[in-house]
Amino acid sequence: MKKKLVILASTLLLTFSTLSNAITLNDLQQLFSKNQVIRADFTQDRYINGLTSPIHSTGKMIISKELGLWWQQKTPFAMTLKMNQQRMEQHIEGQAAEVITAEKQPQLFQFNHLLTAIFTADKKILETNFAITIAEQNKQWTVTLQPKLAPLNKIFKSIVLNGKSYLETVTINDMQNDKTELTFTNHKTAKLSQDEQLLFR
Amino acid sequence: MKKYLNLTFLLLSLLISACSSQPKSEAWLTKEIKVNLPKIDLNQDYHDQQLLTFKYNNQENSVITVVEIKNNQLKVMGLSTIGIRLFEIQYNGSEVKAKQYIFIKQFPPPEQVLSDIMLSILPTTSWQNVLPPNWQLMDKGLFRTLINDQKQTIINITYNKKVSTEIRKPIKIDHAIFGYQITIKSME
Numbered sequence: 001m002k003k004k005l006v007i008l009a010s011t012l013l014l015t016f017s018t019l020s021n022a023i024t025l026n027d028l029q030q031l032f033s034k035n036q037v038i039r040a041d042f043t044q045d046r047y048i049n050g051l052t053s054p055i056h057s058t059g060k061m062i063i064s065k066e067l068g069l070w071w072q073q074k075t076p077f078a079m080t081l082k083m084n085q086q087r088m089e090q091h092i093e094g095q096a097a098e099v100i101t102a103e104k105q106p107q108l109f110q111f112n113h114l115l116t117a118i119f120t121a122d123k124k125i126l127e128t129n130f131a132i133t134i135a136e137q138n139k140q141w142t143v144t145l146q147p148k149l150a151p152l153n154k155i156f157k158s159i160v161l162n163g164k165s166y167l168e169t170v171t172i173n174d175m176q177n178d179k180t181e182l183t184f185t186n187h188k189t190a191k192l193s194q195d196e197q198l199l200f201r
Numbered sequence: 202m203k204k205y206l207n208l209t210f211l212l213l214s215l216l217i218s219a220c221s222s223q224p225k226s227e228a229w230l231t232k233e234i235k236v237n238l239p240k241i242d243l244n245q246d247y248h249d250q251q252l253l254t255f256k257y258n259n260q261e262n263s264v265i266t267v268v269e270i271k272n273n274q275l276k277v278m279g280l281s282t283i284g285i286r287l288f289e290i291q292y293n294g295s296e297v298k299a300k301q302y303i304f305i306k307q308f309p310p311p312e313q314v315l316s317d318i319m320l321s322i323l324p325t326t327s328w329q330n331v332l333p334p335n336w337q338l339m340d341k342g343l344f345r346t347l348i349n350d351q352k353q354t355i356i357n358i359t360y361n362k363k364v365s366t367e368i369r370k371p372i373k374i375d376h377a378i379f380g381y382q383i384t385i386k387s388m389e
Contacts, residue, residue, distance in 0.1 A: 076388035
């Protein structure tokens with residue numbers, strides 16, 4: 001894929017020799033959809049306006065095109081989230097799992113589709129909902145999404161995605177001046193093992 | 202991703218627009234007994250970040266709370282388990298300011314959370330001034346108990362440390378009258 005990107009970028013450069021932003025949304029869409037599975041470790045810092053220190057959490061996650069998202073927070077308390085197109089489940093250690101379904105909460109799920117679009121860089125949906133700026137330096141790209149439509153523009157100031165071969169950081173700036181910084185490291189793309197498949201159940 | 206949920210809850214916060222209220226600085230100890238909240242007169246600041254699990258009618262709900270006392274001003278911020286603002290309460294010793302961003306079913310009103318937190322962290326002497334006649338708030342070992350004039354236990358608070366000059370951080374609050382239990386896990 002990197003090669004493809006380089007070729008694409010070179011072609012673009014040849015075609016428009018003055019163009020500095022070699023990477024396009026199309027390229028990112030391809031890049032994001034390249035892998036069936038992505039595993040990564042994450043750290044999240046949530047800066048709440050008015051609080052002295054951020055809420056820091058860490059864990060690991062798996063995104064599978066087929067099965068959805070599995071997100072396991074390990075610190076500061078154990079919590080697992082599972083999500084696919086039909087169902088969301090949250091499980092805090094020592095408590096019963098909480099299930100939210102598409103039938104019960106259609107709006108939440110409509111919203112999820114939009115967010116899935118962000119992580120798959122779905123061009124059509126993103127362009128409808130956001131003003132998009134893409135910048136690139138040394139193959140490191142930054143995509144800034146500024147919501148154009150309600151309700152997104154009432155919640156977010158901007159969502160900034162950053163990465164190279166994979167999505168590496170996400171910064172969410174919201175209207176209440178809270179900020180979330182997510183960092184993904186240790187990306188792996190091998191096929192899901194049987195044990196891993198069970199995690200999505 | 203986790204963000205999906207983050208964002209969906211943010212969407213919820215839009216659907217249920219933030220509402221502000223300025224309740225009096227009062228707390229219900231039972232269904233009939235209401236008291237004024239005591240003034241905060243501490244010679245130390247306090248900070249705790251905790252996962253608070255509220256259990257009522259066999260249902261459990263968790264929130265993250267951040268409790269800060271600075272110069273005797275108390276601030277409690279409630280966040281969902283994935284970090285979305287739910288409520289914010291400020292108490293300056295005479296006035297409570299509460300802001301609720303998202304309403305959660307099965308969770309006590311912010312003012313109730315505030316009084317439970319104050320019952321747990323203020324010295325018993327602060328409370329003794331505002332309690333009804335013959336009510337008592339007593340520290341014994343790892344426990345603090347609120348007893349009414351009939352010697353019935355109203356609230357029982359558990360700590361993991363014995364009484365000292367440091368403010369103790371509670372790990373469990375049982376409300377015998379309202380029938381709820383709050384378990385508190387420090388996130389620090």
